[in-house]
Amino acid sequence: MAKNITKKSENYSQWYNDIVLNADLAENSAVRGCMVIKPYGFAIWERLQAELDKMFKRTGHMNAYFPLFIPKSFFSKEANHVDGFAKECAVVTHYRLKNSEKGIVVDEEAKLEEELIVRPTSETIIWDTYKKWIQSYRDLPILVNQWANVVRWEMRTRLFLRTSEFLWQEGHTAHETKEEAIKETELILDIYANFLEKFMAVPVLKGRKTECERFAGALDTYCVEALMQDGKALQAGTSHFLGQNFSKAFDVKFSNREGKLEYVWSTSWGVSTRLMGALIMTHSDDQGLVLPPKLAPYQVVIVPIYKGRDDFEKVNKFCLNILKDLQDADIRVKYDDRDSHKPGWKFNEYEVKGVPVRLSIGKRDIEQNNVELFRRDTFDKKTVERNELIYSINKILNEIQENLFTRSSDFLNKNTFIVKNFDEFKDKINSGGFVLAHWDGTEETEMKIKKITKATIRCIPFESGESGTCVLSGKPSSKRVFFAKAY
Amino acid sequence: MAKNITKKSENYSQWYNDIVLNADLAENSAVRGCMVIKPYGFAIWERLQAELDKMFKRTGHMNAYFPLFIPKSFFSKEANHVDGFAKECAVVTHYRLKNSEKGIVVDEEAKLEEELIVRPTSETIIWDTYKKWIQSYRDLPILVNQWANVVRWEMRTRLFLRTSEFLWQEGHTAHETKEEAIKETELILDIYANFLEKFMAVPVLKGRKTECERFAGALDTYCVEALMQDGKALQAGTSHFLGQNFSKAFDVKFSNREGKLEYVWSTSWGVSTRLMGALIMTHSDDQGLVLPPKLAPYQVVIVPIYKGRDDFEKVNKFCLNILKDLQDADIRVKYDDRDSHKPGWKFNEYEVKGVPVRLSIGKRDIEQNNVELFRRDTFDKKTVERNELIYSINKILNEIQENLFTRSSDFLNKNTFIVKNFDEFKDKINSGGFVLAHWDGTEETEMKIKKITKATIRCIPFESGESGTCVLSGKPSSKRVFFAKAY
Numbered sequence: 001m002a003k004n005i006t007k008k009s010e011n012y013s014q015w016y017n018d019i020v021l022n023a024d025l026a027e028n029s030a031v032r033g034c035m036v037i038k039p040y041g042f043a044i045w046e047r048l049q050a051e052l053d054k055m056f057k058r059t060g061h062m063n064a065y066f067p068l069f070i071p072k073s074f075f076s077k078e079a080n081h082v083d084g085f086a087k088e089c090a091v092v093t094h095y096r097l098k099n100s101e102k103g104i105v106v107d108e109e110a111k112l113e114e115e116l117i118v119r120p121t122s123e124t125i126i127w128d129t130y131k132k133w134i135q136s137y138r139d140l141p142i143l144v145n146q147w148a149n150v151v152r153w154e155m156r157t158r159l160f161l162r163t164s165e166f167l168w169q170e171g172h173t174a175h176e177t178k179e180e181a182i183k184e185t186e187l188i189l190d191i192y193a194n195f196l197e198k199f200m201a202v203p204v205l206k207g208r209k210t211e212c213e214r215f216a217g218a219l220d221t222y223c224v225e226a227l228m229q230d231g232k233a234l235q236a237g238t239s240h241f242l243g244q245n246f247s248k249a250f251d252v253k254f255s256n257r258e259g260k261l262e263y264v265w266s267t268s269w270g271v272s273t274r275l276m277g278a279l280i281m282t283h284s285d286d287q288g289l290v291l292p293p294k295l296a297p298y299q300v301v302i303v304p305i306y307k308g309r310d311d312f313e314k315v316n317k318f319c320l321n322i323l324k325d326l327q328d329a330d331i332r333v334k335y336d337d338r339d340s341h342k343p344g345w346k347f348n349e350y351e352v353k354g355v356p357v358r359l360s361i362g363k364r365d366i367e368q369n370n371v372e373l374f375r376r377d378t379f380d381k382k383t384v385e386r387n388e389l390i391y392s393i394n395k396i397l398n399e400i401q402e403n404l405f406t407r408s409s410d411f412l413n414k415n416t417f418i419v420k421n422f423d424e425f426k427d428k429i430n431s432g433g434f435v436l437a438h439w440d441g442t443e444e445t446e447m448k449i450k451k452i453t454k455a456t457i458r459c460i461p462f463e464s465g466e467s468g469t470c471v472l473s474g475k476p477s478s479k480r481v482f483f484a485k486a487y
Numbered sequence: 488m489a490k491n492i493t494k495k496s497e498n499y500s501q502w503y504n505d506i507v508l509n510a511d512l513a514e515n516s517a518v519r520g521c522m523v524i525k526p527y528g529f530a531i532w533e534r535l536q537a538e539l540d541k542m543f544k545r546t547g548h549m550n551a552y553f554p555l556f557i558p559k560s561f562f563s564k565e566a567n568h569v570d571g572f573a574k575e576c577a578v579v580t581h582y583r584l585k586n587s588e589k590g591i592v593v594d595e596e597a598k599l600e601e602e603l604i605v606r607p608t609s610e611t612i613i614w615d616t617y618k619k620w621i622q623s624y625r626d627l628p629i630l631v632n633q634w635a636n637v638v639r640w641e642m643r644t645r646l647f648l649r650t651s652e653f654l655w656q657e658g659h660t661a662h663e664t665k666e667e668a669i670k671e672t673e674l675i676l677d678i679y680a681n682f683l684e685k686f687m688a689v690p691v692l693k694g695r696k697t698e699c700e701r702f703a704g705a706l707d708t709y710c711v712e713a714l715m716q717d718g719k720a721l722q723a724g725t726s727h728f729l730g731q732n733f734s735k736a737f738d739v740k741f742s743n744r745e746g747k748l749e750y751v752w753s754t755s756w757g758v759s760t761r762l763m764g765a766l767i768m769t770h771s772d773d774q775g776l777v778l779p780p781k782l783a784p785y786q787v788v789i790v791p792i793y794k795g796r797d798d799f800e801k802v803n804k805f806c807l808n809i810l811k812d813l814q815d816a817d818i819r820v821k822y823d824d825r826d827s828h829k830p831g832w833k834f835n836e837y838e839v840k841g842v843p844v845r846l847s848i849g850k851r852d853i854e855q856n857n858v859e860l861f862r863r864d865t866f867d868k869k870t871v872e873r874n875e876l877i878y879s880i881n882k883i884l885n886e887i888q889e890n891l892f893t894r895s896s897d898f899l900n901k902n903t904f905i906v907k908n909f910d911e912f913k914d915k916i917n918s919g920g921f922v923l924a925h926w927d928g929t930e931e932t933e934m935k936i937k938k939i940t941k942a943t944i945r946c947i948p949f950e951s952g953e954s955g956t957c958v959l960s961g962k963p964s965s966k967r968v969f970f971a972k973a974y
Contacts, residue, residue: 030561030615031603034554039631042551064529067521068605068636068652069577072584074517076591086584090556091593092605093580095640097559097573104563106578106602115593116518118555118579118605128517138827144526149555149636153582165555340625 005352007286012230019280020159023289023353026276033157033164040353041276043297045167048275049147051199051294052169055191061143061171066125068149069116074124077249081123084216088153090118090164118151123217123242123268126172127250134174134264136255141184142174160277161234161487168272174264176256178243181265182220185241188269189222192237200275201292201404202226202282203412204236205434205482207459212443215268219243225458225482227412228281231432233458233484236278239269277487282408283377289354290377292404293397298334300326300393301355303346305362312339318366322359322389329390331397351376356400357393377403418480422471425483429455434484438477440470448472455483492839494773499717506767507646510776510840513763520644520651527840528763530784532654535762536634538686538781539656542678548630548658553612555636556603561611564736568610571703575640577605577651605638610704610729610755613659614737621661621751623742628671629661647764648721648974655759661751663743665730668752669707672728675756676709679724687762688779688891689713689769690899691723692921692969694946699930702755706730712945712969714899715768718919720945720971723765726756764974769895770864776841777864779891780884785821787813787880788842790833792849799826805853809846809876816877818884838863843887844880864890905967909958912970916942921971925964927957935959942970 004022006014020026025041028034037045053063069092075082096110119125126144133139147169154164171188175181189206196202204224214221218240226236247253247264256262283290293299304319306312319335326333334355336346343360350358358374365371369386373393377400384392415433419425428435430453439445439457449472450456465479491509493501507513512528515521524532540550556579562569583597606612613631620626634656641651658675662668676693683689691711701708705727713723734740734751743749770777780786791806793799806822813820821842823833830847837845845861852858856873860880864887871879902920906912915922917940926932926944936959937943952966 027616027619029554029612030558031554031556031612034556036554036616037552039549039551043549045552046550062526062530063533064526065524065532065654067516067518067523068638069518069521071517072591072593075584082584082591086586086591089582089584090579090603091581091584092577093593094578095576097562097569097576097578097604099573104559104569104573106559106580116577117584125516125518129514129523132514151555167552 005286005288008229015286016277016281017159019284019289025280025289026159028159031164033154035157035159035163035165037167037273040297044279044291044295045273045276047295047297048199049169052191052195052271053147055195056145056169056171059143059187059191061145061173064144064146065148066122066129066146068119070119070122070125072115072117074128075117077124078217078245080245081217081249085120085152089120090151090153092116092118119148120150120152121268121270122146122148122150122170123172123246124250127246127252127266130172130174130264131250131252134252134254137176137257140174140176140254140264141180143171143184144173145169145171158277160273160280163273166273168270170270171268173267174247174252175266176254176264178265181243181267182241185220185222185239185267185269188239188267189224189237192224192239192269192271196224196226196236196275196278197405199292199294200279200282201294201401201408202236202278203405203409205459205461207461207482209238209459210443210446210457212446213456215240217242217245218268219245223459225434225484226278226282227415227434227484228278228487229411230281231415231485233434233486234274234278234281235458235486236275237269237271240267242266242268283404284354288352290404291354291356293356293401296332296354296356298332298355299397300331300333300357300359301346301350302333302335302359302361303343303350304335304337305343305360311363314363314366315361319361322361322371322386325390326393329394331390331393347374357396375400419471425449425471426453429453429483429485432485434458434482436480437471437483438468438479439481440473440475440477442473442475445470445473445475449483454485456486458482458484458486492773492775495716502773503764503768504646506771506776512767512776513646515646518651520641522644522646522650522652524654524760527784531766531778531782532760532763534782534784535686536656539678539682539758540634542682543632543656543658546630546674546678548632548660551631551633552635553609553616553633555606557606557609557612559602559604561615562604564611565704565732567732568704568736572607572639576607577638577640579603579605606635607637607639608755608757609633609635609637609657610659610733611737614733614739614753617659617661617734617751618737618739621739621741624663624744627661627663627741627751628667630658630671631660632656632658645764647760647767650760653760655757657757658755660754661734661739662753663741663751665752668730668754669728672707672709672726672754672756675726675754676711676724679711679726679756679758683711683713683723683762683765684892686779686781687766687769688781688888688895689723689765690892690896692946692948694948694969696725696946697930697933697944697968699933700944702727704729704732705755706732710946712921712971713765713769714902714921714971715765715974716898717768718902718972720921720973721761721765721768722945722973723762724756724758727754729753729755770891771841775839777891778841778843780843780888783819783841783843785819785842786884787818787820787844787846788833788837789820789822789846789848790830790837791824792830792847798850801850801853802848806848809848809858809873812877813880816881818877818880834861844883862887906958912936912958913940916940916970916972919972921945921969923967924958924970925955925966926968927960927962927964929960929962932957932960932962936970941972943973945969945971945973
């Protein structure tokens, strides 16, 4: 069973890779740093997308699509922005190949006058567009989101967590006032937190980033941070208050309600296929992937058990009947009636793939009008009467969803530590988890701590807290902040 | 009214552009040849996507995601393929920018060893991947689709119809036998035809392409062809039988049921944002866009008519009540209660945007318990009792969907001509429409006709037909084929 999966306790990083590969989620491609998202992995991403998209639309956002390419000169318009992304840009320089003696080569006669950057994020091309859309306060707010691929050239990549190309959504909004833009930044952070907790069953900390961890071009970056099973933090989503930085860079003014010209206020925000990494590293175990029912492509799998043709026909009929009931009840279900694989093989397959509930159905079950039900999260088996099956399954799916969140919340709580001094700090950071510690608010201290311990400030809580003195410098601190080593 | 829209009869091409811009569907971006799909245009594309995606999934296909970049060497592996795409490839040569005295420049030290092509289509990267997925007949079929952006460098672009970057879906399937692959090619063509006719209300011709119109790398290309209002044809979708071309190029063999190694059989198929062009040029008129209800982001818009606060409160209450009824009945509806715009302005706005049904509601309507209902396709107005509103709207939405298809089918029929000789051929081709004519089956004749008339063979019908003699060469022909000038 699960023979291809390294034990977590042996090598967490290898375990992670084994899960991604064995559960058929993704794999490396022939293109350095770019992954292939396999059908089963993509089906989970589609579930994520669908639920997030609903939340965006319910709050008035619409989707749109902007160009993949960004003229190089656009980047230079916002100074911090170009500094942040210049080192990881894929650059298009030519628009044609040609046949030559050496084979197919780049046609040097087809060189672009201005190089194009494959978008690492779309603020610049979008604000160049918004300039055309915005004249008056009547054109505001603009609440637009884009689902897209982006490219940030990476030297060291890991499936889902850090890849040169990844999929994400990026929201870009434009507002009349600072207050409205900040409210939007907060609204989106709440959407992200809700989505992670309610759908992914991943508890998060909410807060703001320090200046040096901010998005390149933002005045303020809010974030949701999750804790992985190995005690490392993972930034799950960010929502940026951009102030008037991009409207100034692209000269986007509007006439306000008093008829005066003013620069537009803006936000941007995103989550990416990285969420797949958070999902895996929050719930899965040595047997394979564990999926929360709300995001599982199949919530239930039905495996028929039979010997020979006669048996199969009886069992098949019973199974098809159950299949229909489940479909009618809007439960996502797969019936695996392949005769090329044994039941034991299938059991293992769906455990590795994290299907929340498995039903196995043989002749004896039919005689007794029962179904055997297996829960992926607890490995519990239970016999359920056929008549009560739909009721039981719905109940168990809810229980699994809750159980996963309870387990991960307990883990987060048990691994969040308040420390009094730097020795305690180092000790706790080394053993893993979030460390709440006083910090003097300077970049200098932040960097020193990072250098000594590899821990970064994951977020500064929004709430006011107890004052004290910095764990490193001993200088005054108005409240504790969250430190951790991070992905 | 519609003052920014050129009349079709004056300049069809300008009319098309005016519709795209005035209905807020798309616009050109700062990046040559790349468009911005605006929220309203994208909402239509999302409806298209959702319905097609359901059809693919119902027939056993799953979505996945493959890299944006393709190593240059991969292209060369299939000779026809590289010939077909080499001249329009965007090429990534560097992976970093740097600061210099001249500003931000490409970092020459960050030159890629092998150039990467931004995918114009994904056969090569996908078949390199399938090689890892396929060992035995048990791994087949693979039925995978990808929704993605692709880039084909174009010198002359037109919004939706021909852009350097466009959005599409590309299916890539792998099969045990030739027969199964051909069956898949046919299945998908039927899905495309059904989708165009049932959802887009666009009637199509089905058939196969001639050898020189085939997809680069295919053994056979099936297509659906539609007729635009100006008498030009538009290729709406293609489904390719690739034989073993790509499995041979990427050496993908499987052990068949007899235990022998054999090359895999394959298909690929796609439709793109070009469909938006087909939708516009089939139904729209001088007043603006006309949308089939099944794909309209809003099927109904409610415009309140009032003077002053008291009026508004009464009208608003009545409207909100209707809004809720429509939402409960799963009708996509927008309530435009903005007080920044007059009713007349709104009427025009939603006519230009092609919303199928408009309800206008004032105080007198409330007193009489009536609603005024306007149909975009026929401009008919009708007063409906409040109690019968949902029933009437559902009925009218069905009628509009049918009416649009009937109108466009009539147009197609009236503009499809059988011709006997080349004079008639030239005459009919010049006035627009499909021309059914005998052809001797040679590329030479096909090219000559194209040179003289600009018409191409749009498709060869699947059905056998009457034999005769070629309109140009006088040589024998087994059946007539469809010619037209095309987009």
